[in-house]
Amino acid sequence: MTTETRPVASPLDPVALRADFPILDQEVRGHPLVYLDSAATSQKPTSVLRAMDDYYRRDNANVHRGIYALSERATADYEGARVKVARLIGVSDPHTIVWTRNATESLNLIAYSWGRRHIGRGDVIVLTEMEHHSNLVPWQILAQEKDADLEFIPIDDDGVLRQDVFEVLLRLKPKLVSFTHVSNMLGTVNPVEEMTRRAHEAGALVSIDGAQAVPHMPVDIGAIGADFYSFSGHKAMGPTGSGVLWARRELLESMPPFLGGGDMIREVHLRRSEWNDIPWKFEAGTPDISAAIGLGAAADYLMALGMDRVRAHEQELVAYALDVLPREVPGIELYGPAADQRGGVVSFNLPGVHPHDVAQVLDRFGVAIRAGHHCTMPLHERLDLSATARASFGVYNTPADIDALAAALREVQALFGG
Numbered sequence: 001m002t003t004e005t006r007p008v009a010s011p012l013d014p015v016a017l018r019a020d021f022p023i024l025d026q027e028v029r030g031h032p033l034v035y036l037d038s039a040a041t042s043q044k045p046t047s048v049l050r051a052m053d054d055y056y057r058r059d060n061a062n063v064h065r066g067i068y069a070l071s072e073r074a075t076a077d078y079e080g081a082r083v084k085v086a087r088l089i090g091v092s093d094p095h096t097i098v099w100t101r102n103a104t105e106s107l108n109l110i111a112y113s114w115g116r117r118h119i120g121r122g123d124v125i126v127l128t129e130m131e132h133h134s135n136l137v138p139w140q141i142l143a144q145e146k147d148a149d150l151e152f153i154p155i156d157d158d159g160v161l162r163q164d165v166f167e168v169l170l171r172l173k174p175k176l177v178s179f180t181h182v183s184n185m186l187g188t189v190n191p192v193e194e195m196t197r198r199a200h201e202a203g204a205l206v207s208i209d210g211a212q213a214v215p216h217m218p219v220d221i222g223a224i225g226a227d228f229y230s231f232s233g234h235k236a237m238g239p240t241g242s243g244v245l246w247a248r249r250e251l252l253e254s255m256p257p258f259l260g261g262g263d264m265i266r267e268v269h270l271r272r273s274e275w276n277d278i279p280w281k282f283e284a285g286t287p288d289i290s291a292a293i294g295l296g297a298a299a300d301y302l303m304a305l306g307m308d309r310v311r312a313h314e315q316e317l318v319a320y321a322l323d324v325l326p327r328e329v330p331g332i333e334l335y336g337p338a339a340d341q342r343g344g345v346v347s348f349n350l351p352g353v354h355p356h357d358v359a360q361v362l363d364r365f366g367v368a369i370r371a372g373h374h375c376t377m378p379l380h381e382r383l384d385l386s387a388t389a390r391a392s393f394g395v396y397n398t399p400a401d402i403d404a405l406a407a408a409l410r411e412v413q414a415l416f417g418g
């Protein structure tokens with residue numbers, strides 16, 4: 001089934017979908033598992049597990065090298081996965097998809113390869129206050145090395161980026177603007193097309209961290225118009241070890257390699273080498289072949305569901321959570337914007353209870369959430385919080401999961417005298 005043939009009006013049936021995710025069919029501490037941590041990593045459907053298993057059982061061989069059937073099949077599947085992922089994110093040229101290990105590696109690749117060549121003393125890079133550490137630390141390292149300046153678009157009290165301040169920062173003529181498509185803590189969905197257009201008008205390149213967007217909503221990279229786009233496969237139904245960097249062809253062609261070694265070269269002499277074409281120039285050494293194949297199967301799975309339906313389902317869950325939690329769990333503090341402006345993420349606190357204690361008690365009821373700073377320490381500082389608890393949703397979650405969360409949170413309150 002393709003995105004095109006499935007009627008948009010028919011909603012996802014998460015109960016039926018759960019059968020595709022064998023891990024969900026288990027009890028944890030005597031309760032049915034309620035998995036609410038998909039922003040950290042998604043669960044994997046059987047089709048992804050099978051694609052990887054098939055590769056190891058039938059086709060296991062190195063790619064691009066062997067002139068024999070197994071290697072040819074492995075190469076065809078490895079490169080075929082690139083085509084599937086390109087389709088998922090609206091990219092017409094699959095060779096502009098570089099396999100990485102995760103979004104973190106993709107962002108580091110940009111900072112090391114493009115950044116070291118193009119960023120110099122006094123140059124400005126604009127980031128935001130809501131970035132994951134993966135989209136902060138690589139730029140901090142680069143800025144320290146090159147004596148460049150980092151500037152930050154602040155958030156307002158609803159957790160929405162201050163576009164008026166962005167306008168002012170663009171007057172500094174930044175070389176690069178790098179920001180997240182969707183915040184992993186607040187859930188805020190940023191206006192990526194509009195921000196990209198304005199950054200380009202100011203002469204900046206644009207890098208978008210799509211780790212929390214690609215798994216949860218239609219992403220059309222062609223329509224966004226950015227220069228770089230990164231995401232992790234493991235949050236998008238794919239295996240760990242699979243990640244993607246997309247960049248405009250001219251940029252990838254002009255960027256120096258990130259790592260050197262086998263596969264990324266065309267010719268090697270004792271004192272010099274010539275690089276392979278893109279994307280292989282950025283894929284040194286034996287790649288994670290099964291991870292790429294698994295991510296290809298994940299892209300097929302998501303496209304068959306229809307990303308517009310995935311988004312609609314998760315928005316319904318968020319709206320339900322934002323409605324039910326304050327009513328059922330008196331005193332709960334919720335962070336982030338209204339349901340129509342956010343992805344499937346709800347961060348919260350119970351006053352007087354540390355989020356780690358919240359998560360630990362929830363675990364006793366089989367409810368898996370995340371507690372801590374979610375790799376967004378500066379954002380927590382800005383909100384004057386040391387930590388939060390976070391529930392995040394995937395296609396397999398139901399309103400009943402949110403009811404289970406609310407019931408377990410009341411148990412936390414009863415235990416801690418809330």
Ligand SMILES: Cc1ncc(COP(=O)(O)O)c(C=O)c1O
Pocket residue numbers: 039040102103104105132134135180182183184209211212232375
């Ligand atoms: C917005 C965002 N960016 C980047 C990352 C980093 O992803 P990974 O750890 O897979 O590299 C995450 C992970 O939580 C994220 O939520």
